[in-house]
Amino acid sequence: MDRVYDDKIRLLLVDDEEGFRRTISKRLAKRGMIPVQASDGEECLGILKTTPMDVVVLDVKMPGISGIDTLRLIKQEFENIQVILLTGNVAVSDGIDGIKSGAFDYLTKPVEIDHLVNKIKQAFEIIQLEKEKQKERGYREKLEKKMIDTERLVSLGTMSTGIAHEINNPLAIINESAGFMKQVISSPEMSMFSQKDALLLGIEKIEKSIKRARKITHELLGHVKKQDSQFSQANLKALLYETLGLLKREIKNKQININWEIDPKKNMVWSDPYQLRQVMMNLLSNAIHALGENGSITLSTRETSEDIILEIKDDGIGIPKENLGKIFDPFFTTKPFDEGTGLGLFVAHKILSGLGCKIDVTSTVGKGTCFQIRLPKYDKSNE
Ligand SMILES: Nc1ncnc2c1ncn2[C@@H]1O[C@H](COP(=O)(O)OP(=O)(O)O)[C@@H](O)[C@H]1O
Ligand SMILES: [Mg+2]
Known part of the structure; x- marks a missing residue:
């Protein structure tokens, strides 16, 4: 030794x-x-x-x-x-x-040689201790950076929700006015107007842009009808099942297999079911998007003393290492302009922070991606 x-x-x-x-x-x-x-x-x-x-x-x-x-x-x-x-x-x-x-x-x-050997060993021990300390310092710095990142995302979330609310009203007015203009231009009295088609084309462009802007505000608001979280007992399997029901067309088109690995005993959490469904929707639609035909999504739960960990895993394209730190940022997307807004994970993160939950991701390019959500376990004392 x-x-x-x-x-x-x-x-x-x-x-x-x-x-x-x-x-x-x-x-x-x-x-x-x-x-x-x-x-x-x-x-x-x-x-x-x-x-x-x-x-x-x-x-x-x-x-x-x-x-x-x-x-x-x-x-x-x-x-x-x-x-x-x-x-x-x-x-x-x-x-x-x-x-x-x-x-x-x-x-x-x-x-005296034994004396020297002892001193050398002691000096070496000091070096080891110092190295441990440096490692710990590095680890702590990394953790702090992660915490700062989380804080940044949370405050961005609050701000963007406010902006989305504000933009929704003028957007509705623009939309209504565009509709009205379209109606007027399409009326028989305007049939002689030489610029009619050009105007109609312009209005269509406005309508398309409104649609895009609405998609963004809609996603930012996370379809939230109520502001405050409403905690109750929530059944993860049932929520996943409901969410997959909303995505059944895409699942069928791509012939995606869903593997259920959820133990009914490790399934009940204390959270806001409505908001959780929103998170599941964002994660599952990303998973489906990452899969080709005949891909698989595996849904599983694990249990710790206080939490349930839900895993949503796909064997799709995976996320390159250099993107892993950015995927929760608002507007980060690798999808074409009319397919991605880059808000799904940002909103998921925002909702989960509000619910006191943690989300983590691991991914390998070409092998797949796994999102883990740590949720507080339901027990009777929660109520
Ligand atoms: N399951 C997944 N597999 C591979 N890439 C993913 C997955 N989930 C998220 N991503 C990556 O993260 C990006 C951000 O996702 P998201 O915030 O939902 O925005 P969007 O889906 O609109 O692009 C995606 O564009 C994609 O590059
Ligand atoms: Mg998405």
């Missing part, structure tokens, strides 16, 4: 006395450590530039760059390397200077 641990330590021994280096190396080798050797500070820095090291054992008294200066240069450039200094018996002040300049510790010559 000890060996495996020792083998992993990348060690550099720097001392101008060749005999000393050789003796120490031999003794360290007996304990399973094989150090790289350097005869002065310059050689040491050269090696560090090309070879990754964990611990440097460094003589303080050397010709050329002094041990302390070498130590400072190492600490400047390689923050993860730990340095153990070897000082002469009388030069304790060198050791103290060294600690001030960032050395892990110092040992006085002549060196």
